[in-house]
Amino acid sequence: MRPSKRLETGPMMKTSCTAIGGISPRRSRFVPRHSRTITRRLREVMIRVISLVCFLMILGLIGCAKQSDWERANAQPLTNTENEGWREIAPQRKPRHWTGGVSAMTAERPGVPNAGLQLPRVSPDGKWIAFLDTNRRVSSESWVTGRGLDSVSLWIRRVEDEGLARNIALGHVAWPTWSSDSTTLFFVSHDPQTGCAIGLHDVASNHTKRLAVGIKKILTPTLSPDGRRVAVSGYGEVADQALLFVIDIETGGSIPGPPPALGGAQIMPHWIDNDTLIFAELDDGGGGLMRWDLNASHAEPIAPLRIPSSIFDAMHMHAGIFDPISIDQRFYAYYAPESDRIEWIDLHNGDHISLQSGDRAGAWWDKEWFLVAGGEKLSLVNIPEPNPQVRSVVSGEPPRMNLLPGRWVTLWTSSYEHSMLIAGPGASSDQFRLLQLWVITK
Numbered sequence: 001m002r003p004s005k006r007l008e009t010g011p012m013m014k015t016s017c018t019a020i021g022g023i024s025p026r027r028s029r030f031v032p033r034h035s036r037t038i039t040r041r042l043r044e045v046m047i048r049v050i051s052l053v054c055f056l057m058i059l060g061l062i063g064c065a066k067q068s069d070w071e072r073a074n075a076q077p078l079t080n081t082e083n084e085g086w087r088e089i090a091p092q093r094k095p096r097h098w099t100g101g102v103s104a105m106t107a108e109r110p111g112v113p114n115a116g117l118q119l120p121r122v123s124p125d126g127k128w129i130a131f132l133d134t135n136r137r138v139s140s141e142s143w144v145t146g147r148g149l150d151s152v153s154l155w156i157r158r159v160e161d162e163g164l165a166r167n168i169a170l171g172h173v174a175w176p177t178w179s180s181d182s183t184t185l186f187f188v189s190h191d192p193q194t195g196c197a198i199g200l201h202d203v204a205s206n207h208t209k210r211l212a213v214g215i216k217k218i219l220t221p222t223l224s225p226d227g228r229r230v231a232v233s234g235y236g237e238v239a240d241q242a243l244l245f246v247i248d249i250e251t252g253g254s255i256p257g258p259p260p261a262l263g264g265a266q267i268m269p270h271w272i273d274n275d276t277l278i279f280a281e282l283d284d285g286g287g288g289l290m291r292w293d294l295n296a297s298h299a300e301p302i303a304p305l306r307i308p309s310s311i312f313d314a315m316h317m318h319a320g321i322f323d324p325i326s327i328d329q330r331f332y333a334y335y336a337p338e339s340d341r342i343e344w345i346d347l348h349n350g351d352h353i354s355l356q357s358g359d360r361a362g363a364w365w366d367k368e369w370f371l372v373a374g375g376e377k378l379s380l381v382n383i384p385e386p387n388p389q390v391r392s393v394v395s396g397e398p399p400r401m402n403l404l405p406g407r408w409v410t411l412w413t414s415s416y417e418h419s420m421l422i423a424g425p426g427a428s429s430d431q432f433r434l435l436q437l438w439v440i441t442k
Contacts, residue, residue, distance in 0.1 A: 104403070109434035110162035111426045115152060117143050117174065119320065120432065122159065122412035122421055123182035128203065129411070129421075129434075130156045130168075130176040130185055141312055143174050144239050146190040146217055154187055156203070159421065159434070168201045168208055179223050186221050186230065198230060198247065211252045215245060219315075224271050231257075231269035231277055239311050240265050244279055246294065258292050258299040265311045266290075268318055270325055278302065278325075278332065278347070280317065284309050289332060289345055303350035306336040306343060313337060320361025320373065320409050327415075328367050331383070335360055342372060355381060356397055365439075366415035371403075378404040378422065403439070 112120055113133040117140065120131040134151045142148040154173045157165040172190040179186065185201040195216040201208040215234035219242065223230050228249055235242040242265040244257025257266060257277075264282030271277055277292045279299075286306050292299040307314045317334040318324055321342075324333045331353075332345045342362050344353040355362075359374035362381075369380045382399040404422075411434075412421040419438050426433040 103440045105438045107436045109159055109421070109436055110157075111431050111433050112155075112157070112165075114426070114430050114432045116140070116430075117152065118176075119322070119409060119423065120411055121176045121178060121322065123178045123185075124180055124412075125182040126412050126414055126417070126419065126421065127158060128156050128178075128182065128185075129159050130154065130178070130187075131432075132173070132176070144219060144312055144315060146172070146174070146188075146196070149174060149190050154199075156185060156201070159436070166206065169199060173199070175219065175221055177221055177223065179227050180225055181227070184227075186223060188218055188221060188232075196234075198232075198249075198252075200249075211247075211249070213245075213247050213252050213254055215254065217242075218245075220268055222269050222271060224274050226274050228274075231271065231279075233265070233267045233269065233279075235265075240282070242267060242311060244269055244277070244292070246277075258290075258297065261290065261299060261301065262288055264309060265314075267311060267314060268324075270323075272325070272329060280305055280307065280314065280334075282307070282309050282311065282314055287314065291347075302332075302347060303345045303352065305334065305345075306339060307334070308337060322363060322411060326364045326367075326370075326383070331364075333362060333364070333370070342374075344370075353384070353398065361409045363410035363413050363420070365413055365420070371410045371413065371420065372400070373408050373410065376405060376407065377402050378406070378408045378410075404437075408435075 112129060112131040115132040115134045115138065117132055117138060120129050122129050133153050133155060136151050138148050138152060142152075150171045152173055153170050154168040154176055155165040156168060168185065169187065169189065172192075173187055174190065175188040177186050178184070183203055185203065187199045187201075189197045189199040189210055191197065194212070196213065196218040198211040198213055198218075198221060199208060200211060215232070216236050217239070218232040218234045221230050221232050230247045230249060232245050232247060233242040234245045243260070244266040245254045246257065247254045260266060260281060262281045262283035264287060266279055266281050269277050269279040272291070275294050277294070279290055279292070281288050281290050286304055287309070288304050289302040290299040291302050307317050316337060320335065321333055325331070326333070330347060332347055333342055334345075335341075336343050339354070339357065340360070341357050342355045342359045344355070345351070346353075355372060356374055359372045361373040363371045365371050365380065368383055370383055372379050372381050380401045380403055384398060406424060408422040408424050410420055410422050414420070418440055419436060421434060421436050423432045423434055425431070
């Protein structure tokens with residue numbers, strides 16, 4: 001019988017922190033070479049510190065507003081018409097008007113452990129939550145190297161259930177991700193002797209199998225829409241030499257991705273369709289976003305990225321963004337550590353849109369709105385409408401509406417169900433608090 005554990009949740013622990021901005025030292029041709037080298041190394045160290053601090057912030061080691069603060073914030077009674085609409089979406093719940101032109105209802109969900117590595121992953125249908133747990137502190141670099149993961153276990157539980165969680169793997173595990181139909185949980189299984197494998201857990205049968213792939217270290221698995229292939233970053237000994245691979249789920253065989261165009265690591269693959277991937281490639285200038293047709297020999301550049309050149313720092317670009325591609329596949333979102341903000345890239349023409357400094361996590365809500373966690377609130381940012389006559393880059397900050405005070409990270413959204421699941425710090429640093437919202441924008 002598989003071991004189980006009982007999970008508990010508690011009230012928020014309110015702390016405070018100071019936002020840290022990036023630095024960009026200027027170089028001069030009159031500065032001695034050794035001084036330029038020192039300056040560059042200091043800059044890389046500062047970027048790494050900033051990346052790590054912001055990563056810890058994203059993982060919930062920060063304060064949230066107390067429940068009474070946001071539950072009483074500008075609450076107003078709804079009209080009869082509005083109440084009728086809410087009864088169809090979430091019956092037996094009490095809606096409120098919230099600041100910024102939205103109506104919302106909330107429901108507390110049982111909390112889950114915070115292992116300090118990755119955010120919990122919610123199935124696309126919103127019913128299951130997968131999370132990592134550990135009985136000791138693990139380095140944030142372990143999710144890249146695989147070292148120190150012997151104590152890290154993987155669990156799943158129904159989002160609404162406060163009872164027992166189901167154990168999937170007892171150790172050496174990272175990078176859980178769901179299939180598009182929510183039936184299978186994929187993850188990376190590290191083995192110090194034989195290398196990495198892809199773990200596949202079937203939720204209905206409670207059966208888990210291990211798929212050997214012949215790659216020593218693999219990162220960030222992402223499943224194709226048809227569920228037949230998984231794209232990963234893989235490497236042998238040097239993490240900064242990671243390359244793209246596509247693995248066949250049935251056979252475990254893999255094919256290499258395109259040759260590096262910029263000379264750096266290839267990371268964070270995401271599927272556009274069953275035959276097209278986009279991914280980030282690193283270099284000393286910040287890297288680039290690339291598009292690869294699996295039938296082509298080379299990848300095509302989309303736009304430059306503003307991310308660190310080291311894989312250990314660049315991996316934070318999606319630490320708080322569970323799906324970077326917008327619903328209409330028009331935009332790509334990522335976190336830029338040096339400027340401490342989220343950037344959008346228009347996948348059609350490569351234009352950039354920069355959000356506010358301090359915006360570190362987010363999720364696409366629908367074709368009009370993007371959920372962003374920054375500062376002391378969760379907000380909705382308006383997405384510019386496409387116009388073939390005008391380039392998508394905008395001057396200034398896109399309009400936004402405040403949704404909730406406090407610091408939150410979005411784990412799952414469904415504009416069809418008008419619902420989202422968000423996480424914040426629990427009663428201790430090793431616990432996440434979960435809150436489900438039902439939202440209607442005006």
